[in-house]
Amino acid sequence: MAQEEIDKAVSGEYKxxxxxxxxxxxVPPGLNEDTIRFISKKKNEPEWMTELRLEAFAKWxxxxxxxxxxxxxxxxxxxxxxYYSAPKQAPESLDEVDPKILEAYKKLGxxxxxxxxxxxxxxxxVVDSVSxxxxxxxxxxxxxxxxxxxxxxxxxxxxxxxxxxxxxxxxTDNFFAALNSAVFTDGTxxxxxxxxxxxxxxxxxxxxxxxxxxxxxxTLIVADExxxxxxxxxxxxxxxxxxxxxxxxxxxxxxxxxEIKYSTIQNWYPGDENxxxxxxxxxxxxxxxxxxxxxxxxxxVETGSVITWKYPSCILQGDNSVGEFYSVAVTTLAQQADTxxxxxxxxxxxxxxxxxxxxxxMKGQNSYRGLVKMGAKATxxxxxxECDSLLIGNECGAHTFPYLENKCAHxxxxxxxxxxxxxxxxxxxxRQRGINEEDAVSMIVHGFCKEVFAHxxxxxxxxxxxxxxxxxxxxxx
Amino acid sequence: MSNMxxxxxxxxxxxxxxxxxxxxxxxxxxxxxxxMGPNGAGKSTLSKAIVGHYDIEVEKGDILYKxxxxxxxxxxxxxxxxxxxxxxxxxxxxxxNNAYFLxxxxxxxxxxxxxxxxxxxxxxxxxxxxxxELGMKPELLNRSLNEGFSGGEKKRNETLQMLMLEPxxxxxxxxxxxxxxxxxxSVSEGINKLKDGKRTFLIITHYSRILDYVGPDYVHVLKDxxxxxxxxxxxxxxxxxxxxxxxxxx
Numbered sequence: 001m002a003q004e005e006i007d008k009a010v011s012g013e014y015k016x017x018x019x020x021x022x023x024x025x026x027v028p029p030g031l032n033e034d035t036i037r038f039i040s041k042k043k044n045e046p047e048w049m050t051e052l053r054l055e056a057f058a059k060w061x062x063x064x065x066x067x068x069x070x071x072x073x074x075x076x077x078x079x080x081x082x083y084y085s086a087p088k089q090a091p092e093s094l095d096e097v098d099p100k101i102l103e104a105y106k107k108l109g110x111x112x113x114x115x116x117x118x119x120x121x122x123x124x125x126v127v128d129s130v131s132x133x134x135x136x137x138x139x140x141x142x143x144x145x146x147x148x149x150x151x152x153x154x155x156x157x158x159x160x161x162x163x164x165x166x167x168x169x170x171x172t173d174n175f176f177a178a179l180n181s182a183v184f185t186d187g188t189x190x191x192x193x194x195x196x197x198x199x200x201x202x203x204x205x206x207x208x209x210x211x212x213x214x215x216x217x218x219t220l221i222v223a224d225e226x227x228x229x230x231x232x233x234x235x236x237x238x239x240x241x242x243x244x245x246x247x248x249x250x251x252x253x254x255x256x257x258x259e260i261k262y263s264t265i266q267n268w269y270p271g272d273e274n275x276x277x278x279x280x281x282x283x284x285x286x287x288x289x290x291x292x293x294x295x296x297x298x299x300x301v302e303t304g305s306v307i308t309w310k311y312p313s314c315i316l317q318g319d320n321s322v323g324e325f326y327s328v329a330v331t332t333l334a335q336q337a338d339t340x341x342x343x344x345x346x347x348x349x350x351x352x353x354x355x356x357x358x359x360x361x362m363k364g365q366n367s368y369r370g371l372v373k374m375g376a377k378a379t380x381x382x383x384x385x386e387c388d389s390l391l392i393g394n395e396c397g398a399h400t401f402p403y404l405e406n407k408c409a410h411x412x413x414x415x416x417x418x419x420x421x422x423x424x425x426x427x428x429x430x431r432q433r434g435i436n437e438e439d440a441v442s443m444i445v446h447g448f449c450k451e452v453f454a455h456x457x458x459x460x461x462x463x464x465x466x467x468x469x470x471x472x473x474x475x476x477x
Numbered sequence: 478m479s480n481m482x483x484x485x486x487x488x489x490x491x492x493x494x495x496x497x498x499x500x501x502x503x504x505x506x507x508x509x510x511x512x513m514g515p516n517g518a519g520k521s522t523l524s525k526a527i528v529g530h531y532d533i534e535v536e537k538g539d540i541l542y543k544x545x546x547x548x549x550x551x552x553x554x555x556x557x558x559x560x561x562x563x564x565x566x567x568x569x570x571x572x573x574n575n576a577y578f579l580x581x582x583x584x585x586x587x588x589x590x591x592x593x594x595x596x597x598x599x600x601x602x603x604x605x606x607x608x609x610e611l612g613m614k615p616e617l618l619n620r621s622l623n624e625g626f627s628g629g630e631k632k633r634n635e636t637l638q639m640l641m642l643e644p645x646x647x648x649x650x651x652x653x654x655x656x657x658x659x660x661x662x663s664v665s666e667g668i669n670k671l672k673d674g675k676r677t678f679l680i681i682t683h684y685s686r687i688l689d690y691v692g693p694d695y696v697h698v699l700k701d702x703x704x705x706x707x708x709x710x711x712x713x714x715x716x717x718x719x720x721x722x723x724x725x726x727x
Contacts, residue, residue: 424531425568432528432564433582433638434556434589443581447572447621 026085026213031078033057036182039084043151043185046158056171056181063175069338070367070399073280073307074243081245083183085213124149124188124204136200146191147202150218153189160191164222168251168288168315176247176282176309180216184249187217192227192258201457203232214245221251223258225291230261232460243271243306247282256291256318263456264300264312265464270471271306273362275334278306285312286342289321289350297324298341299455301464303471306335311369313342316350316381323352326452328464330471331364331396340370340401345411349380356387357449360396361472367399374411381411389419390448392441392472420448442469481506481646481677482527487538489519489526496522498702500538504646509678509691513713514699515721520681521565523699524648527679528562529555542646557589559645563635563652570622575634576604578622583641607640608633612663629660636667647671648679653687665690685713 027038036057040050065076124135124147140147146157154161171181188204206217223229246268252260262285271278281304287296298312314323325341343352358366368387375381389398400417422444430440445468446453453461482504489497496519504510514520526533527540529552539546547555570578584594595603605615613633623631632652639647649668653661668678668691680691688710696712697704700721706712 420571423568426570428531428552429564429568429570430578430582431552432556432562433578433642434553434585435578435582436551436553436585439581439585443573443578444570447570447574450572 026082029080029082031081031083031183035083039183039185042084042086043154045151045154048158048162049154052166052171053182056178057183059172060175060178060182063172063178065175069309069369070365070401071307071309071336071338073275073336076245076280078179082213083216084185124202140198140200143196143199144193145196145198146189148189150184150187150189150220153220157189157191160222161189161220164251164253165218165220166251168253168286169249169284174284177249177284180218180247180249180284183214184216184218187219187248188221189219190221190229190231192221192223192229194224195226196224197227198229201230201232201459203234205234214247216246217248219248219250220253221260221262222253223255223260223294225255226257227255228259228261230263230457232263232265232457234265234267234463243278243280244269245280245282246305248284250283250285250312252285252287252296254287254289254291254294254296254321257293258291259295259297260287261297262287262299262312263460264298264302265460265467266300266302266304266308267467268304269306270304270333270335273333275306275336278335279304281305281308281310283308283310285310286315287313287323288315289318289323289347291321292318292347293320294318295322295324297322297326297455299324299326299452300328300339301452301456301467302327302329302337302339303467305337306333308335308337308339310337310339311341313344314352315344315346316352316378317346318350319347320349321347322350324455325352325354325356326455327356328359328449328452328468329357329366329368330359330361330468331366332361332471334363336365336367338367338369340368342371342373343383344371344373344375345378345381345383345408346375347378347381350378351382352384354383354385354387355451356385357452358387358389358398359392359445359448359472360389360398361392363395365397365399367401369401369403371403371405372413373404374406374408374413376407378408379410381408383411383413385413385415387415387417388448389417390445391419391421392445438473441472445472479506480504481543482679483539483541484523484527485539485541487523487526487540488536489522489538490534490536491522491532496702497526500699500703502697502704502707504677504679505695506677507674508694509672509680510695510697511680511682511688511693511713512697512699513682513716516683518699519702520699521650524562524650524679524681527555527648528552528560553585556644557586560648561639561642561644561646562648563632563639563650565651565654567623567626567631567635569624569626571624573622575620575622576601576618579604579618579638579641582638586642604637604641608637610663611636611640611667612659613637628655629657632656632660632664636664640667640671643671645675646677646679648681650681651683652680653682653684661687662690685717688713 036053137147169177172178192198254260268279289296296314316323323343329337329339331337341354356368360366372383387400398419402415427440480503484502487497487500512520526535535548540548580600587594608615611633693710696708698706
């Protein structure tokens with residue numbers, strides 16, 4: 001076997017790295033006001049949206065890229081990125097979607113033909129800068145549920161967009177959020193009306209396909225009083241030698257007695273064993289528990305990207321509101337992840353739970369960064385945090401950065417952290433019982449993650465397990 | 478009678494330390510063999526060499542199992558072919574459910590042997606029944622593998638694995654150390670249950686008390702990295718009376 005093949009065999013080969021061969025409409029690299037006007041025009045946006053974008057751009061230009069995260073990467077040249085790329089011919093119906101795109105989604109395991117779909121999962125498929133297909137929209141409309149691309153929502157539901165977009169993540173929240181606010185291309189909008197329990201899982205699948213483009217999607221989910229929704233996102237990208245930027249923003253709003261469950265399986269291309277190529281994943285995700293007794297739960301399985309900078313957070317404003325964060329982050333090859341959460345307790349008797357599991361293998365570096373903040377009026381608030389790290393091999397690293405700000409004398413905070421290494425003795429024990437080395441590692445890793453996987457919807461839990469196995473394949477020995 | 482295991486001129490070391498120095502040993506099929514010897518003689522090294530432990534480097538010699546040299550086989554392959562070792566100090570594996578682990582191991586072996594895999598219900602029925610016979614609390618099956626188990630519980634769990642896996646060649650490395658009389662009796666009963674005239678046992682021990690429960694057929698004395706004497710059960714009492722030194726000269 002050639003050295004190259006051996007290396008490939010031991011590095012958990014990325015199986016989704018194919019490229020879709022379709023005609024793309026792509027703007028030349030570069031970012032200025034004209035680029036933004038171009039994007040806005042391409043999307044046929046109303047003037048107010050163009051103005052908001054330009055305002056964000058002006059503010060972004062005065063901001064500086066943050067470097068406090070425990071990651072190292074080559075400087076990003078924002079002028080070398082193309083900010084808009086779309087498959088040519090925007091489809092009107094499924095019949096018009098390029099068969100090559102349908103084929104590609106099939107390869108990813110996501111059939112878009114509704115009759116073939118998994119029962120009870122509606123999908124919004126986004127390729128590069130545009131949404132190519134949203135399934136089950138009509139069916140959902142019967143319940144008054146809006147599930148469409150954000151571009152459509154800007155046209156069709158301007159009042160909802162004006163009211164809620166930027167309400168949880170202000171356009172100047174941080175450098176990457178500001179950039180996204182200026183150049184966001186597509187993403188998903190969900191609105192669940194009062195008292196409605198969404199009858200199916202909603203899901204968006206993001207795919208970066210074009211070369212040298214960034215992906216800047218924006219997702220907004222509003223759950224009105226007493227409603228419930230479970231939303232899932234997945235993502236992948238082709239294998240490229242150059243790194244690509246992904247800077248998304250997700251905003252969630254839960255009104256009184258509403259619940260949002262948001263699950264992510266992130267599998268962007270992780271780059272090679274020297275950190276070449278791969279997605280730079282700089283994402284701002286935040287949920288606002290606006291009403292009393294509301295609940296937002298984040299579950300994430302992060303296996304891809306060469307750099308991950310991501311802190312899905314909850315602002316617990318309503319009394320008795322609940323925030324949860326369940327995370328498995330895997331770094332192998334030369335991946336670096338700095339991820340965690342912020343739980344901001346403002347209301348009375350609010351509670352939050354943080355369960356973070358970091359797995360590091362090969363040269364992977366995994367950092368947990370979390371903030372628990374108890375506001376002065378958050379009497380009776382409680383937080384429980386558990387951060388566990390698992391090391392496989394001797395070259396990887398795990399780091400924990402917990403921050404706590406407590407302004408309330410009557411709030412309770414608990415933090416637990418452990419670091420363990422898969423020992424040779426454990427592996428040998430399992431092997432002596434006839435279990436091969438790979439299965440032995442995956443058994444220990446699954447055991448480590450199962451608390452988090454338990455919070456994923458069933459189909460996704462199965463996918464997450466399989467993905468984890470694939471990612472860590474060959475990372476031992 | 479044929480030999481299940483034949484060890485020929487085995488040299489093995491741990492790091493720079495040479496431990497086995499030209500060891501020869503034949504283990505007759507269907508018999509219970511006991512290895513006794515002073516501390517540091519190489520008893521554990523011998524058992525680890527047979528199962529392919531990563532600490533041991535075999536420099537020279539052959540280990541024939543059912544006529545086949547297994548010195549270069551992966552540990553899991555040796556296990557699948559029927560070699561089982563009960564560990565002196567079983568390691569704790571947090572997060573891995575004991576029953577799930579055991580079922581995976583049992584089914585890996587069944588698959589290797591071309592047998593149908595046991596489903597969860599069949600497996601649990603059998604495992605619970607055997608656990609009960611061993612005097613093992615059934616809830617231990619639902620705990621993480623060996624995590625927080627007492628010494629006796631760990632040894633009973635090793636015995637349960639042995640009974641479930643039904644190996645052909647069983648190495649018991651100090652299975653009797655740290656056991657109270659009750660635990661020793663149930664572990665011994667487990668061993669006796671597997672005696673069928675074909676299975677071969679290698680018991681490594683410091684003490685003679687387990688031998689009161691599991692009658693040995695042969696006793697081998699290991700000293701300075703070699704087998705210096707082999708004989709019948711009468712060797713045990715001789716050793717107890719006269720010590721290893723007396724044998725060294727014979």
